[in-house]
Amino acid sequence: xxxxxxxxxxxxxxxxxxxxxxxxxxxxxxxxxxxxxxxxxxxxxxxxxxxxxxxxxxxxxxxxxxxxxxxxxxxxxxxxxxxxxxxxxxxxxxxxxxxxxxxxxxxxxxxxxxxxxxxxxxxxxxxxxxxxxxxxxxxxxxxxxxxxxxxxxxxxxxxxxxxxxxxxxxxxxxxxxxxxxxxxxxxxxxxxxxxxxxxxxxxxxxxxxxxxxxxxxxxxxxxxxxxxxxxxxxxxxxxxxxxxxxxxxxxxxxxxxxxxxxxxx
Numbered sequence: 365x366x367x368x369x370x371x372x373x374x375x376x377x378x379x380x381x382x383x384x385x386x387x388x389x390x391x392x393x394x395x396x397x398x399x400x401x402x403x404x405x406x407x408x409x410x411x412x413x414x415x416x417x418x419x420x421x422x423x424x425x426x427x428x429x430x431x432x433x434x435x436x437x438x439x440x441x442x443x444x445x446x447x448x449x450x451x452x453x454x455x456x457x458x459x460x461x462x463x464x465x466x467x468x469x470x471x472x473x474x475x476x477x478x479x480x481x482x483x484x485x486x487x488x489x490x491x492x493x494x495x496x497x498x499x500x501x502x503x504x505x506x507x508x509x510x511x512x513x514x515x516x517x518x519x520x521x522x523x524x525x526x527x528x529x530x531x532x533x534x535x536x537x538x539x540x541x542x543x544x545x546x547x548x549x550x551x552x553x554x555x556x557x558x559x560x561x562x563x564x565x566x567x568x569x570x571x572x573x574x575x576x577x578x579x580x581x582x583x584x585x586x587x588x589x590x591x592x593x594x595x596x597x598x599x600x601x602x603x604x605x606x607x608x609x610x611x612x613x614x615x616x617x618x619x620x621x622x623x624x625x626x627x628x629x
Contacts, residue, residue: 366456371388374387381601382606385609387609388611399620400626402459404625443621445621448623450487453611457487463493467489487577498605499560503526506579508617513589524596527574527576528596573606575609579610579613581612582612584610589610
């Protein structure tokens with residue numbers, strides 16, 4: 365689990381290839397620190413961004429140019445709670461000490477326009493467990509809905525529907541593999557990509573890890589995920605692996621963007 369958040373497990377279960385679990389973070393200070401440090405870096409504070417900002421500031425040789433550069437650097441879209449939720453989900457998965465999950469590119473920062481999004485999946489990366497590597501595709505849903513299960517678990521565009529699509533549609537998988545390939549040019553990621561895609565091809569597209577992340581600011585309730593997870597188990601089978609993880613956080617979702625602009629303690 366993610367030691368920095370000191371989470372508590374409230375429930376877990378499985379049905380066929382589907383496993384689900386629910387975790388809560390009780391300590392508000394730990395959550396705020398994680399958001400203002402770890403998640404902030406995932407959204408917009410990475411090393412490349414810091415270099416970019418330093419270079420621009422270095423080009424400003426007059427007071428007017430300096431002011432222009434500062435205005436330019438501030439001219440970024442205001443983070444939406446759902447976008448912060450996606451970055452939070454990526455960090456939680458990557459910080460899981462029980463395995464190694466890696467994202468070869470910062471998907472949040474890979475969007476070229478304010479309204480752009482990746483085609484087909486919120487989560488695109490790899491899961492390494494020992495000598496094995498799996499492609500990881502997944503979805504993130506952020507919900508304050510008081511209903512149990514929340515509406516984001518249902519219908520066209522809901523978490524379960526999207527996971528089923530990612531498991532079954534070759535056109536969608538093609539798009540995701542192409543997107544991944546162009547971001548795996550380094551020696552490290554090229555090797556991981558080849559290993560994961562080799563398993564995918566040899567299994568005729570079945571050996572992948574699908575992850576659904578449900579982020580909530582409500583009280584933990586296994587019915588948030590268990591009913592829909594069991595339904596998903598009727599549609600998918602081994603060797604496809606499916607995980608649905610619910611996280612219950614101590615700060616209202618609407619306040620998450622503001623936590624990125626706090627000083628990390």
